[in-house]
Amino acid sequence: MAEEIYEAPQITVLGDLTDMTQAGKPGVYFDMPGASEGSKTLPPPGTPGTGTS
Amino acid sequence: MRPGPRERAWFARDIVTSVDSTGERVLLHLPSGTYLGLDRSAATIVDLLNESPDERQAASALVEKFGIPYERALGDVGAVVAAVQGLTAQRVNRGRRPTVAGVRVVALSWWRLSWSYKWTAILATGVMVVVEVGLKLVGLSRLARWMGVPLATDQTVPPVAGPDDLGILTGSEERAYWALGWVLARWLYDGTCLRRALALGWFLRRRGPVLRLGMIDGVGPVAHAWIEIEGRAFNSQPVRGTFSLGAPDFGS
Numbered sequence A: 001m002a003e004e005i006y007e008a009p010q011i012t013v014l015g016d017l018t019d020m021t022q023a024g025k026p027g028v029y030f031d032m033p034g035a036s037e038g039s040k041t042l043p044p045p046g047t048p049g050t051g052t053s
Numbered sequence B: 001m002r003p004g005p006r007e008r009a010w011f012a013r014d015i016v017t018s019v020d021s022t023g024e025r026v027l028l029h030l031p032s033g034t035y036l037g038l039d040r041s042a043a044t045i046v047d048l049l050n051e052s053p054d055e056r057q058a059a060s061a062l063v064e065k066f067g068i069p070y071e072r073a074l075g076d077v078g079a080v081v082a083a084v085q086g087l088t089a090q091r092v093n094r095g096r097r098p099t100v101a102g103v104r105v106v107a108l109s110w111w112r113l114s115w116s117y118k119w120t121a122i123l124a125t126g127v128m129v130v131v132e133v134g135l136k137l138v139g140l141s142r143l144a145r146w147m148g149v150p151l152a153t154d155q156t157v158p159p160v161a162g163p164d165d166l167g168i169l170t171g172s173e174e175r176a177y178w179a180l181g182w183v184l185a186r187w188l189y190d191g192t193c194l195r196r197a198l199a200l201g202w203f204l205r206r207r208g209p210v211l212r213l214g215m216i217d218g219v220g221p222v223a224h225a226w227i228e229i230e231g232r233a234f235n236s237q238p239v240r241g242t243f244s245l246g247a248p249d250f251g252s
Helices: B039-050 B054-067 B070-086 B100-111 B115-137 B140-146 B171-184 B193-203
Strands: A009-015 B014-021 B023-031 B033-039 B210-216 B223-229 B233-234 B240-244
Touching: A009 B070, B014 B039, B014 B115, B014 B210, B014 B240, B023 B039, B023 B070, B033 B039, B039 B054, B039 B070, B054 B070, B100 B115, B115 B171, B115 B193, B140 B193, B171 B193, B193 B210, B193 B223
Parallel strands: none
Antiparallel strands: A009 B033, B014 B023, B023 B033, B210 B223, B210 B240, B223 B233
16 A cells, blocks of 8 residues: 655635636526517527526 | 735634545635635645644644654644635626616516516515625625525535426515526626525525535536525536535545
8 A cells, every 4th residue: 555645735726706606507598487588598609697607 | 816814723614625526625715715726735734724723733643644844744734724814816707897788688678577577586686786795795604694595514415416496486486586597697797606596595595595515527626506405406516526614525
C-alpha cells in the first residue's frame, strides 16, 4: 500500500456564490400554461433570462 | 479575488464542502459566499479543523499522520485558516440594463396573461427583488432562513434528476411555480437555479422546504441549488454530491 505523500496545501478561488451556482437547463424557456404569446417557444440566443436556469 | 480580514477563529458551521466532477474537494465559505478548491493537503487540514478548531491540535495531527516537522505543520494550518477566511471572489455577473423596448415587450407579455397570473407574476417579481437584495447584502444561510427555505447541511444522497412533481402542489402554488418561471425568464439577472430555489422556497414555505447545494457532475466548476419538499426535489440536476458540514462520505 503506497504511503500518502504530504505537500504544501493549495487553495484556489473558484468563484462567487451567485455567479457559480447557476447550473440548469440552458435555453429552457419557461412560460405559463395557456399564455397567449406562444408558450414553449425558444427565444433567440441572448434573450434575457435564458442563459441558465 | 481580494484578500479579506484575517480572523483566526475557525467556525466549522461556516463551512460546507462537497466534491466536483473530478473528485476534487470544493469548499463553500458561507459568510463570504465564496467557493474554494482544495487539494488533498488542504482538504485534510480543513477536516482536522472541523473536528477541532485548535490550530495546534490540527498541526499535531498532521505531524502524526505525515511525519512532517511541527513548525511546518503549524504554518500550513495557519495558511489554510487565513486563506479560507480571507479569500473572497468578486461577483462578476452584474445583470442587464433594461431598455425601453425590452420593458415594452415584457409589459405587453404580462398584459396578455390572465388576471390570476398577472397578480402572481407581480408577487413573484417582488419576491425576486427581495432575493436580489438579499444576495447582495446578507449571507446565504441567513437569506435562506428568512425566505423560509433553510440551507440543509446534512449529508444526503443526491436526488435523481427528473421533471418536477407538480402533482403535490395546490392550484395557487402551481400558479406561483409558473409565474416565477415567467419572471425569471425576463429577469434583469440570469434566472439561475439559486434565485429560483430561494424564490420557489418562499412560495412553498408552508411545506417546510430545505435548500440544498451540490456540484454539477461532469461540467467543470458549476454548482447547483435546488429545494426539497417532503422528500421530493424541485429543479433537480445530476450532482456529484451535496454540500454538507464535516468531512463528506461520498461512497464512490
